[in-house]
Every structure is written in structure tokens, then in C-alpha cells.
Amino acid sequence: MTTREIHLELLLGKPVLDSTGKVVGRIEEVRAEQQGEEWIVKEYLIGYIAVLERLSAWTIGLKILHLLGAQKISDGYTIPWDKLDLTDPDQPRLRCSLDALKSLNEQPQDI
Numbered sequence: 001m002t003t004r005e006i007h008l009e010l011l012l013g014k015p016v017l018d019s020t021g022k023v024v025g026r027i028e029e030v031r032a033e034q035q036g037e038e039w040i041v042k043e044y045l046i047g048y049i050a051v052l053e054r055l056s057a058w059t060i061g062l063k064i065l066h067l068l069g070a071q072k073i074s075d076g077y078t079i080p081w082d083k084l085d086l087t088d089p090d091q092p093r094l095r096c097s098l099d100a101l102k103s104l105n106e107q108p109q110d111i
Contacts, residue, residue, distance in 0.1 A: 047076030
């Protein structure tokens with residue numbers, strides 16, 4: 001298996017493109033787990049809700065947004081590690097349709 005190293009701090013904030021070249025969101029957070037002495041990326045989070053998770057402000061952030069009148073906050077998705085093409089780290093691309101991704105609203109959040 002070929003391994004490749006990419007500095008995650010350089011991916012944060014990068015726009016993610018779909019197959020048509022349209023920006024679907026920016027990489028705001030990366031979820032990884034430790035396996036032995038290595039950390040393995042499991043998924044990337046994109047969108048406004050991902051910013052709240054990155055800042056560890058998920059619960060309070062959503063409550064504040066709702067108090068300010070936001071009815072439905074749905075701009076955020078998780079991209080499984082194998083669904084993001086990082087051949088060109090400056091222009092990450094989806095390897096699937098946006099419809100195939102899970103919304104961050106659909107997932108339970110750790111508190």
C-alpha cells in the first residue's frame with residue numbers, strides 16, 4: 001500500500017469541489033483515530049456547522065443561532081476519507097455526489 005503524507009493544517013479552509021467544479025464547502029475539521037503509533041483520517045467535515053465543531057462550540061453555537069432566528073441549520077457534511085480526492089491538495093475534489101454525503105445534522109454529536 002502506498003502511503004502519502006499531507007499536512008492537515010494546509011487543508012483547513014480549502015474549498016472542496018464537486019465533479020462539475022462547483023464549491024460545495026470548505027474543509028473545517030478532520031476526524032482521525034489513533035491506530036498504533038499512527039493517526040488515520042476517517043473523515044473530513046465541511047460547511048458552517050463544521051466550524052462550530054472545530055471550535056468545540058457545537059451545542060451552544062446551535063442554540064445561539066436558533067435564538068437569533070435560524071430555523072434550520074443544514075450546511076455541513078461529512079466526507080469519508082476515501083470519498084475525497086487529494087491528488088491536488090490545493091483543490092480537493094469529491095469522488096461522489098453531494099447527495100451521497102451525510103449531513104452533520106443527521107449525526108449524533110459528542111458532548
